[in-house]
Amino acid sequence: MTSEQDTVPASTEPERLRDASASQRWLVLVLPPLMVLMMLGVTGLYWYRAHNESLDKRLRNFHAAAEQIAYNLRDRMSTYEVMLRGVQGYVDGSERIERGEFQSYVGALQMQQTRPGLQGISLVMFVQGSGLAAHLADIRGRGFSGYTVHPPGERAQYAPITHIEPLEGRNLEALGLDALTLPPAREALERARDTGRLALSGLLGPLPPGTPAQGEVGLFLPVYSTLLEAETLSGRRRAIRGWVAAPFRVGDVVKGLSREFDPDIALAIYDGEEPLPEALLYGEPGLQAQALARGAVQTSRRLEVGGRAWTLRMAPLPAFDLRHEDEGHHLVAVMGVFISLLLGWFAWVLATGRERAAALARRMTAQLRGARDDLESTLSAIPDLLFELDAEGRIHHCRSAHMPQSALDPTQFVGQRLQDIVPPGEAAGCLQAVRAALANGYSAGHQYHLEVDGQTHWYELSIARKDSTHPGEGPRFVALARDVTERQQAQARTHQLAYFDALTGLPNRRMLLDRLGLALAAARRNGQIGALLFVDLDNFKQINDARGHTLGDQLLAEVASRLTGLLRPGDTVARLGGDEFVLLLQGIATDMATAGRQALAVAERVREALELPYAIDTHLYSSTGSLGITLFPKRAEGVEDLLREADTAMYRAKDLGRNRIRFYEAAMQADVQERLALEQDLKKAMAEGQLAAYIQPQVDAQGSVVGGELLMRWSHPVRGSVPPARFIPIAEASGLILPMGAWMIEKACDAIAQLQKQGKPLSISVNVSQRQFRQEDFVERVRNVLAQTGATPSCLVLEVTESLLIENLDDTIARMTELVHLGVRFSIDDFGTGYSSLAYLKRLPLYELKIDKSFVQDTPDDPSDTAIVQSILSVARHLNLRVVAEGVETQAQADFLAASQCDCLQGYLFYRPEPLGGWLDGMLRPARESTS
Numbered sequence: 001m002t003s004e005q006d007t008v009p010a011s012t013e014p015e016r017l018r019d020a021s022a023s024q025r026w027l028v029l030v031l032p033p034l035m036v037l038m039m040l041g042v043t044g045l046y047w048y049r050a051h052n053e054s055l056d057k058r059l060r061n062f063h064a065a066a067e068q069i070a071y072n073l074r075d076r077m078s079t080y081e082v083m084l085r086g087v088q089g090y091v092d093g094s095e096r097i098e099r100g101e102f103q104s105y106v107g108a109l110q111m112q113q114t115r116p117g118l119q120g121i122s123l124v125m126f127v128q129g130s131g132l133a134a135h136l137a138d139i140r141g142r143g144f145s146g147y148t149v150h151p152p153g154e155r156a157q158y159a160p161i162t163h164i165e166p167l168e169g170r171n172l173e174a175l176g177l178d179a180l181t182l183p184p185a186r187e188a189l190e191r192a193r194d195t196g197r198l199a200l201s202g203l204l205g206p207l208p209p210g211t212p213a214q215g216e217v218g219l220f221l222p223v224y225s226t227l228l229e230a231e232t233l234s235g236r237r238r239a240i241r242g243w244v245a246a247p248f249r250v251g252d253v254v255k256g257l258s259r260e261f262d263p264d265i266a267l268a269i270y271d272g273e274e275p276l277p278e279a280l281l282y283g284e285p286g287l288q289a290q291a292l293a294r295g296a297v298q299t300s301r302r303l304e305v306g307g308r309a310w311t312l313r314m315a316p317l318p319a320f321d322l323r324h325e326d327e328g329h330h331l332v333a334v335m336g337v338f339i340s341l342l343l344g345w346f347a348w349v350l351a352t353g354r355e356r357a358a359a360l361a362r363r364m365t366a367q368l369r370g371a372r373d374d375l376e377s378t379l380s381a382i383p384d385l386l387f388e389l390d391a392e393g394r395i396h397h398c399r400s401a402h403m404p405q406s407a408l409d410p411t412q413f414v415g416q417r418l419q420d421i422v423p424p425g426e427a428a429g430c431l432q433a434v435r436a437a438l439a440n441g442y443s444a445g446h447q448y449h450l451e452v453d454g455q456t457h458w459y460e461l462s463i464a465r466k467d468s469t470h471p472g473e474g475p476r477f478v479a480l481a482r483d484v485t486e487r488q489q490a491q492a493r494t495h496q497l498a499y500f501d502a503l504t505g506l507p508n509r510r511m512l513l514d515r516l517g518l519a520l521a522a523a524r525r526n527g528q529i530g531a532l533l534f535v536d537l538d539n540f541k542q543i544n545d546a547r548g549h550t551l552g553d554q555l556l557a558e559v560a561s562r563l564t565g566l567l568r569p570g571d572t573v574a575r576l577g578g579d580e581f582v583l584l585l586q587g588i589a590t591d592m593a594t595a596g597r598q599a600l601a602v603a604e605r606v607r608e609a610l611e612l613p614y615a616i617d618t619h620l621y622s623s624t625g626s627l628g629i630t631l632f633p634k635r636a637e638g639v640e641d642l643l644r645e646a647d648t649a650m651y652r653a654k655d656l657g658r659n660r661i662r663f664y665e666a667a668m669q670a671d672v673q674e675r676l677a678l679e680q681d682l683k684k685a686m687a688e689g690q691l692a693a694y695i696q697p698q699v700d701a702q703g704s705v706v707g708g709e710l711l712m713r714w715s716h717p718v719r720g721s722v723p724p725a726r727f728i729p730i731a732e733a734s735g736l737i738l739p740m741g742a743w744m745i746e747k748a749c750d751a752i753a754q755l756q757k758q759g760k761p762l763s764i765s766v767n768v769s770q771r772q773f774r775q776e777d778f779v780e781r782v783r784n785v786l787a788q789t790g791a792t793p794s795c796l797v798l799e800v801t802e803s804l805l806i807e808n809l810d811d812t813i814a815r816m817t818e819l820v821h822l823g824v825r826f827s828i829d830d831f832g833t834g835y836s837s838l839a840y841l842k843r844l845p846l847y848e849l850k851i852d853k854s855f856v857q858d859t860p861d862d863p864s865d866t867a868i869v870q871s872i873l874s875v876a877r878h879l880n881l882r883v884v885a886e887g888v889e890t891q892a893q894a895d896f897l898a899a900s901q902c903d904c905l906q907g908y909l910f911y912r913p914e915p916l917g918g919w920l921d922g923m924l925r926p927a928r929e930s931t932s
C-alpha cells in the first residue's frame, strides 16, 4: 500500500483546480435539469392522478344522477300502474259504472297532486259492431244525449272511451273516441287484452311542433267479464269487456319529477330500444349531437313499462361539468412547475456560483483595467497640473502630462505644503478654496498667479473633496490647476480696449461714467463733495492739422501725462476722445464753498500745467486748455448730467477767451471769484494795517464788566467794513488765519497785561480757529506770547468750537491739557449748536461754556429754547463750568438769564464790539488819572 501510494504522483494545485472545475461543469450541466425534470415528473404524476380522479368523480356523479332519473321515472310509472290496477279492480267489481260514481272515484285519487303528469283516467268499452246501437242508446240514456262514437263508420269492433275524468279540456274531445282507430292504442289494447297485463302504447299522436318533444302515450289494463275465461288467450279475447286507461304526456311526467332530477343533466326519452328521431317521446332532438360535439359523456338506460321498452339518453350539461370541475390540482400543478423551475434555477445558481463569481471577477477586473486605462488616457490628455492635497495644504501626489519643459518639475512639490511653494497671499487664497471644497464638496474658479521663469502665470483651481477610505484619516482633495494665463491676458486686453483709451492709456468715457457713478453714490452717502473738471485743449486742432496726427498724438499723450501727474490717488483723469479730458476729484470738502475753492485750485494747477511748452521731436509747441467745473452732489443729477454741466462750463471758459476756468454754477463762479479777490485783498490788508482788534465786554448778573471777547474787524479801502463771517473763512481756507490769529492772541495778552498792571484782572477771550489750534507749534507760540507780554495766563480764554474739539479728540485733549498747564483757560463757543455731549465734555479741561446767541434770542418766550438754555446751565453747573450767554439784546433775556444763575452776559444790550484801544483807554483812564 505504502509503495503504491509513493508511486502515485501527487496532483498539483492547477490540476486539482482543473479537476474541480470539470466536475463543476458536469454538475452545472446535469444537476439543475435533472432536478427540474424530476420535479416536473412528480408534478405531472400528481396532476394526472388528480385530474383522473376528478374526471372519475364527475363520471360517477353523472351516472348516479342518470340512475336517479331512470329510477324516478320507473317509480312514477309504477305508481301509474298501481293506480290503474285500482281502477281496474273498481271496474271489475261493478256491473255498470255511472259517470258520477266514476268521477267521485277518480276525484278521490287526487291525481294532480299524487300523480302529476297524468292527463286523466278513462274507461274504454269493447263493443262488437252489432252492439254499437245498443251501446249508443245505453250511454245516451245515462245522460250523454250527444254521445257518439268517433271516428264514425261501420267497423267490426269498437273501443270507444265512455268515461274520462277529469272531463274537461281536451278530455272532452276524447269522449266517444274509438281507441281501436288509433294504431298505437289498438296495439296496446290488443296486447293488454291478450296478455291480461298492463300495456303501454306507442306515440298516440304526431308530436306537436317545437321542442322539446311532448309525446303522448297511454297505459291500458284490460277488464274481463269473467276472470275464469281469462285464463287462456281465446278466453281473454272472448271475455274482454273493456280497458281502464291512463293517457299521459311524457314531458308532463318528467316535469312532475323535475325536483328529483339533477337539473344539469339533459334527458331524452325514446320509444323502443333505439334512440331514433321518430321515436322521440321527450327531450331535445339534438341532445346526442350536442353532447358529442362537446365531447361529453353520454349514458343510456333502458326502462320497461307496460311491456314496452323506453330508451333514456342522458348527457351532462356544461353546468354539470362546471359544477364538478375541481381546479385545485391545476393550481397545485402550476405551483409544482414553478417550484421545479425555481429549484432548478437555485441548483444552477449554487452549482455555477463559483464559476460565475470567477467570471464576474474577471469581468470586473477587465472593466477596472479598462477604466484605469481610460482614466490614464484622460489624465494624459489633461494639460493641467493635477495634485492631491490634504486640508492643511500638504501635497501628496502630483502629476502633469504636459507641463512645459521650462516650468518647474511638479513632482518636487510632493510632501511640501502650499504655503512653502507659493507666496503667502496666493497660498491663503488657495487654502480658502480648499476650505470651500471641504464645506461644499467642490470649489472652482479661484485664480492665483505665480512667477514662473520670470513670467507671470495665472492658474485657475478646481478642487473636489475626496473622502478618505481609511478610518481616522482626514479628507483629501483632488485639485486641478489650469494655466489660464492666455485667458487672463485676453480678458485684460478686452478690458483695456473696452475701458481705456488706446492712445493715452487713460480711462475712456465708459470707465469715467462708471467711476463717476460710484463717486456720486459715495458723495451722497458720506456728504463729501466731489468735482468734475472738463478740459479741452484750445489750439489742438491747428497743431494736429498743421503738424500731422503723429505729432498730435504725441501732444495728447504728453497732456495725459501732465494731467495724471497732478492728481491725488483715488482721483481719475480720463480721455473722452480728441482733445477732451475729464478729471474726477472725490471727497475734496464737506461744504460747497470749500469744495469750489479746492476744485478751482486744482483747475488752476491744470491750466498752468497745460500752458507750459511741449517739447516734441526737438521742437517746442505751445498749447493751453479751457476748463469747466461742476460740483456734486447737488440735487438728483445723474452722471450724464454732470458731464454735460462740466462741458457747458468749459464752453463758457472758451467763450471768455480760452485758457480760462469757469464753474457751471453761476453763484459758485461769483463766490469763488469773490473769495479769490478777498483772499488777495486780505493778504494786503495785514500788511497795510486794515485789520483791527475790537472787544465786546462781558458783564456779570449785576452788569459789572468782568471781561470781554476780542473780535477782528477789517476795514477795506474800497469795500468798507468786511464782516468777520465773510473774511474769517477765507482766511482759514487760505491759511492767512495763522498770522491773523496769532496777532489777535498777542493783542489779547497785551490787553490783559495792561489791565493787570492797573490791578484789573479781567479775562479776555480770543477766537481760535481750527487751523490755528492744529498748528504744530501753537502751544509754544501761546507760551511765548504770554512770556513776552507777561499776561496772567488764567485771564486768557481761548474760544474753540465744538467741531474743533471733536475732531481728533485725543490730540485735542493733549494739546488743551498742555495749554491748561500753562494756566490758559478754554471756552466752548456757540455751545448747543453742535454735539453737546456730556461724555466728551467731561474729558475736556474746560473753563467755560458760551450759550449760542441763537438760543438766547428767543428766551424767555420760546419754551424749547428756554429749556435748552436751562439745560445748558444745568450741565455747566454739574461740570462746574462758567457760563457766558452771548447775543443778549433785551432786558427780558438778561433778567431770565440772571434768574437762571447765568454767570456772565454778552450782547448789544450791554455793549457793542468797540475798538480794543479805545476800550482799554476807557478801562485804564480812571486808574491813570488817579495815579497822575
Ligand SMILES: Nc1nc2c(ncn2[C@@H]2O[C@H](COP(=O)(O)O[C@H]3[C@@H](O)[C@H](n4cnc5c(=O)[nH]c(N)nc54)O[C@@H]3COP(=O)(O)O)[C@@H](O)[C@H]2O)c(=O)[nH]1
Pocket: 696, 709, 710, 711, 712, 713, 723, 724, 725, 728, 741, 744, 767, 768, 769, 829, 830, 850, 853, 886, 887, 888, 889, 906, 907, 908, 909, 913
Ligand atoms: N477765528 C476768529 N474768529 C473771529 C475773530 N473775530 C471774529 N470772529 C468770528 O467771526 C464770527 C462773526 O463775528 P462778529 O461779526 O464779530 O460777530 C460777533 C459779535 O459781534 C456778535 N454779537 C455780539 N453780541 C451780539 C448781539 O447782541 N446780537 C447779535 N446779533 N450779534 C452779537 O456775535 C459774534 C460773536 O460771536 P462768537 O465769537 O461766537 O462769540 C464769529 O463767529 C466770531 O467768532 C477772530 O479774531 N478770530
